Amino acid sequence: xxxxLRRCTHxxxxxxxAVNSTLLTINAGDYIFYTDWAWTSFTVFSISxxxxxxxxxxxxxxxxxxxxxxxxxxxIMTVYTWVAKxxxxxxxxxxxxxxxxxxxPSAMLLDLAYWxxxxxxxxxxxxxxxLVGMSLPLFNMVNLITVADLLETAxxxxxxxxxxxxxxxxPQVGKFYNSPVALGAGAGAVLSVTxxxxxxxxxxxxxxxxxx
Numbered sequence: 001x002x003x004x005l006r007r008c009t010h011x012x013x014x015x016x017x018a019v020n021s022t023l024l025t026i027n028a029g030d031y032i033f034y035t036d037w038a039w040t041s042f043t044v045f046s047i048s049x050x051x052x053x054x055x056x057x058x059x060x061x062x063x064x065x066x067x068x069x070x071x072x073x074x075x076i077m078t079v080y081t082w083v084a085k086x087x088x089x090x091x092x093x094x095x096x097x098x099x100x101x102x103x104x105p106s107a108m109l110l111d112l113a114y115w116x117x118x119x120x121x122x123x124x125x126x127x128x129x130x131l132v133g134m135s136l137p138l139f140n141m142v143n144l145i146t147v148a149d150l151l152e153t154a155x156x157x158x159x160x161x162x163x164x165x166x167x168x169x170x171p172q173v174g175k176f177y178n179s180p181v182a183l184g185a186g187a188g189a190v191l192s193v194t195x196x197x198x199x200x201x202x203x204x205x206x207x208x209x210x211x212x
Contacts, residue, residue, distance in 0.1 A: 058199025133188025
């Protein structure tokens with residue numbers, strides 16, 4: 001009975017964590033719509049994405065103990081987001097303007113840290129956390145600069161959910177304009193260690209609950 005309880009709980013938790021992670025980061029590709037403060041929002045969103053990826057992927061990875069599951073978790077989030085962003089395309093946005101945040105490379109680094117240190121949880125927290133935090137803003141900026149005609153498209157397709165007073169009038173230079181990647185990666189490298197530790201702790205709590 002306990003075996004099946006653990007298995008069912010495991011899959012239930014993974015679905016809940018993955019779905020909620022995606023819901024909380026679903027607008028993380030919307031930097032363009034915040035035209036006045038695009039790079040500021042990029043920095044903030046980088047941290048929020050790092051949080052949801054690191055916590056969920058670490059939880060899943062340490063639950064199974066199998067390197068590769070963090071990447072699988074990142075893939076789940078990516079596919080969910082593809083589906084959600086497909087709604088934009090249905091609303092008439094051009095395909096090359098739909099930004100889906102890139103989580104997979106960072107999740108792969110998390111798996112690599114776990115595998116290379118022979119499943120050492122403390123190394124996973126320290127090395128894996130830093131790698132995720134530093135890499136995610138970099139990959140997402142590369143993703144972002146591939147979008148065609150950023151400002152032109154932003155004004156041509158104002159986001160329908162924005163109230164009129166928030167619709168951009170002219171582009172302004174945000175205070176984080178000079179180095180959004182460095183700011184996101186710097187903050188992420190520090191915070192991701194805590195995020196990864198939380199993912200491990202969630203795993204511990206889950207096992208204790210199931211064994212009760």
